[in-house]
Amino acid sequence: MTPTSRLLTALFPPLALLLLAGPLVAQDDDKVAARDKALAEADRKAFEANMKAFDADVKPLLAKYCVSCHGPNKLEGDLSLALLDPDMKDSASGARWATVRERLETREMPPEGEPRPTKDETAKILAWIKAEMKRARRNFTRRLQHVSGNKVPHALLFDPEHEADLDVPPRLRRKSVEIYEVFRREQAKGFENLVGNPFTPDPRFLFKDMGSPELDVPTTSQLLRNAMTIVERQTAFRVEDGEVKPLPGGRKEFIALLDEKKPFGPEEMAKAVTMQFQRTLGRSPSDEELQRFVRLTEKNVKDAGRVAGLRYSLAAVFLLPEAIFRYEIGGTPDDDGRTRLTPTEIAEALAYALTDKSPPSYLLSMAEKGELDTASGVRKAVERMLADEKTDTARILRFFHEYFEYPKADEVFKNPEDFKPHKAKVLVSDTDNLVRWILEKDQEVLRELLTTNKAFVNTRYDAGKKKIVQYESKAQAHLSYSLPPDWKWTDEQPIEMPPGTRAGILTQPSWLVAWSMNQDNHAILRGKFVRERLLGNVVPDIPITVDAQLPDAPEKTLRERMEVTREEYCWQCHKLMNDVGLPFENFDHFGRWRAVEVGKPADGRGGIELTGDERIDGTKTEDALQFVQALAKSERVEQVFVRHVFRYFTGRNENLGDGPSLRAAHAAYRESGGSFKTLVAAILASDSFLYRTPENRETAAN
Ligand code: HEC
Ligand code: HEC
Known part of the structure; x- marks a missing residue:
């Protein structure tokens, strides 16, 4: 399974329909393998150095400050720091080290009142953990999304000396309640009362469009019901004098296909599917999607008859992941293990950060022309949207x-x-x-x-x-x-x-x-x-x-x-x-x-x-x-405001890896004399918004 389909199946149960979407991101096993081989020799050397450094610098500190509670005699938090394997590559210890790193970074351990390592000693342990994590080329950071973003220490986020690696997992975000609302009002014009909004905000978070709630069964069934209700309208017909005629709301193009006297082969099916793609997703299907949908329609028509068969296929378009999720996956990772969102993903992410609507055409064409490939290009796009009279500023x-x-x-x-x-x-x-x-x-x-x-x-x-x-x-x-x-x-x-x-x-x-x-x-x-x-x-x-x-x-x-x-x-x-x-x-x-x-x-x-x-x-x-x-x-109050603006416009809480983006955004706000537009543009053009750090294959097992 590709990382994307793994994310999808975790979030969204109706697998059968999903598989229609097919592989969305190609896996690049060969490249990864070649890179691993080239690194093998360097790795052996780094391994020896890290293990030596562990024995000399880290082990004594753990023994001094931690082992009384996390050692052979006591196992607080089920964690033994006397036994935890320092080799993070060929053992299962990495995820545990990630929690150690987090507790040290947030200064939560040792507990208040207990003897604590000095600043230098803490820095030493952290430097070692990071070095070994880097060698292991496995991203162990737990990616705990604190429900309260304030738990991430403010002083560290805004400390210019504090170095932190970007740590944002690729994600699929469910569309917001408001995005669905726009869609609902467009698609169910005249019968809005029959099509409910299936989404609710994630109540754990301050900002409603945060978190990434799973689609539970009631939500999924409502989505399905909505799709069927809309399609039934699109294809509502009556037979008069042997002629098939549209009822109010019926689309002539679809209804023409329901006339049993007329041909209904792959060509007609392709036409119907293409029309539905354009109406709901604002684009044409790819050749491969078209083939899949035609095959699906043939099967449905065979199983359920012409009317029901066509309806199921047209409804399936509404259930494509693209209609339900926002994609923040990115392409192939670079050598630092980071991946940039694709231009189309960026266009969509920007549009949904600023409005409840899909990207305007100029944004899509900027994406196509490569104008979103740089941070300054993205900033320009944001400025353009914010200056555009037609941009709906409700969000x-x-x-x-x-x-x-x-x-x-x-x-x-x-x-x-x-x-x-x-x-x-x-x-x-x-x-x-x-x-x-x-x-x-x-x-x-x-x-x-x-x-x-x-x-x-x-x-x-x-x-x-x-x-x-x-x-x-x-x-x-x-x-x-x-x-x-x-x-x-x-x-x-x-x-x-x-x-x-x-x-x-x-x-x-x-x-x-x-x-x-x-x-x-x-x-x-x-x-x-x-x-x-x-x-x-x-x-x-x-x-x-x-x-x-x-x-x-x-x-x-x-x-x-x-x-x-x-x-x-x-x-x-x-x-x-x-x-x-x-x-x-x-x-x-x-x-x-x-x-x-x-x-x-x-x-x-x-x-x-x-x-x-x-x-x-x-x-x-x-x-x-x-x-x-x-x-x-x-x-401080100004910085806390920046943190909240960041959460709202990125749709997630910050972590220590966002420190550099937050500091830059705050600096931009200050330099512009307190311009909110500049602040938002700085956040949307930051690495925190544009890059993801995918887990690699090994980590998926953790
Ligand atoms: C006085 C006892 C005490 C000392 C000393 C102590 N801890 Fe803890 N630690 C705890 C307790 C109790 C918990 C469980 C409660 C919690 O998670 O906060 C815990 C939990 C943890 C966890 C979370 C485990 C998990 O997977 O959730 C980590 C990591 C940790 N400690 C690291 C350290 C490190 C590193 C040190 C030394 C620098 C240290 N602790 C020193 C008492 C201690
Ligand atoms: C562990 C933290 C904590 C402790 C201890 C605590 N409170 Fe509170 N209290 C809160 C918080 C937080 C709120 C805000 C209400 C909320 O979040 O819903 C609150 C709210 C209240 C309110 C307003 C409730 C309302 O909604 O009208 C009263 C009254 C109150 N606390 C009284 C007390 C008294 C009396 C005690 C001691 C016997 C006490 N609290 C102990 C955290 C605490």
Whole structure:
């Protein structure tokens, strides 16, 4: 089996249909074998040197720091570092060494409080592991995709001295919910209610189009059902006076083939299949695909009759892997074991990174002409797409939706007396417009997002007219912004907010409402947000044994009620959330600026601590505005933003091997004066986006 079909069968059960796709990537056994032979002699020498170095440099360190827990007497993690074979090529030890490497790189071992190897000693062990991994020519890195990307140490990712090899396995990504949605609306026009979207986002990840969820049986059956439903429409006919006639939705070309009086041989079959390829995949079948599909149709017609037979074959086109997956496989590996995505893969990956649609024709023709063969060519393509009026930017705005999560304001139940349901929608729409406006200017985007004292009030974006209009005249959104009751709407938007009341998105009513509960602010969740998404730290999950309730005490402020989390056991986690969540107590849970809470002066004091970055640790702030301004000034916060943009646009969490790409992307953002477009282009033109490091054959057995 080729690596691609192996990936496919793992992801996608209906094998019978899949095999139709045939071999997609040719294996290059001969080349690999020849290379191995040429390397044999050099290998023997390297092996001897590595084993000597192990005995001299590494073994004593393991004995000193690790063997007490991973040795003959104790086997923590089922791992014996006294016995692990240093030869990674001809033994099964390599995968274990990969975990050792990872634990050392992330500084997770030895556990906190135990004697640890010095920096130089750690570097020595790591250098040896890498050298032996290289000699073994087997890529053992476990490719653990941390569900929390923040677990990868920030300091190492952005340490210019830290060297790391790119480590991104080839992958097939299922198309996103939104890509399928576009397809569904196109193919099932007029009967959308009969064709459901089978995909759901992977709930483990912050960004919805991340992870690579398997296609389980319900998803697969829905795909199949959808294919049949669409094809039944395409071929719906009735017989009138012995004549076969299309019903609404029926395609004349297909229906003509269903007339039993007319011939239906390989030629007609090929015509039908070609048409279906063009309609669903936007391309013609290759000769070989055509042959396979004609054979399939002949068999189906023989087994099931003309109508059903043709329908099955036409439906099979919808189930080709290409219709369901995005390919990030690459071609033949180079001498470093890396492979670049093919030009067509790059065109598709770029289109789906920026939009929910397949590549526009100019991108495909750039791919064909070799213009995507260099990083600068790719950057140009991205710039062109971002500058193109016709590019649908919904997916870009979605990054800000998923990162800041302000649209969920609309789901937080509010007392309908105070807060009419439609109002939250207006607030979300206002923040969308603020984001659009900042993206349009494209300067210091993050800083502007976090600190602008301007806001759109009671606005909607009219896509047809391409301008901001009043949401609806009766909406009272201005009250949420603490504007006077008699404030009159103006089309000169955005408008300046009353002095000292707002600074950017975290003080926008939409965000404040989204991160509230029915009756009050949710300072703990706000703190978790700031801690994870802006400071880039990890907050341990809440233990199920904790009865997570604050005392019900209407005379107390939220800050006072949160005192219970200061108990030692609770505080180990809550110290990470409280001080970075409480600054927003200057606002109520409708997002209005307030001076008083339950008869006491509103208290928005806060601080930044325990980030691992001494440049911000120890910051103390008096109110929400000072707090967000401190965040906006921090280089770490900017880098954490870059990490999130990276995750969204590559569709995966970063690992240490992405350090160089992240650093370059951050540098590009800085040099461009904070241009989001430049940042995205830098990420999409990086090695992390364009290259894969396939496992070779030996590793597949691990
Ligand atoms: C004080 C005891 C202790 C010491 C010393 C210690 N470890 Fe561990 N190690 C553990 C425990 C407990 C686990 C299992 C829990 C876990 O995975 O975190 C573990 C797990 C591991 C794992 C994960 C095994 C797997 O496959 O999941 C690796 C790798 C590891 N240790 C490497 C090391 C190395 C390398 C050192 C020395 C530099 C070391 N440890 C020193 C206690 C220790
Ligand atoms: C291991 C970490 C951890 C510990 C220990 C912990 N918490 Fe939490 N707690 C969290 C996290 C994380 C959240 C955020 C809620 C979430 O993720 O759903 C949270 C949320 C809460 C909430 C808000 C729940 C809600 O959604 O309304 C309360 C109240 C709370 N914790 C109280 C406590 C108290 C009291 C203790 C000590 C008895 C405690 N916690 C111990 C991690 C912890």
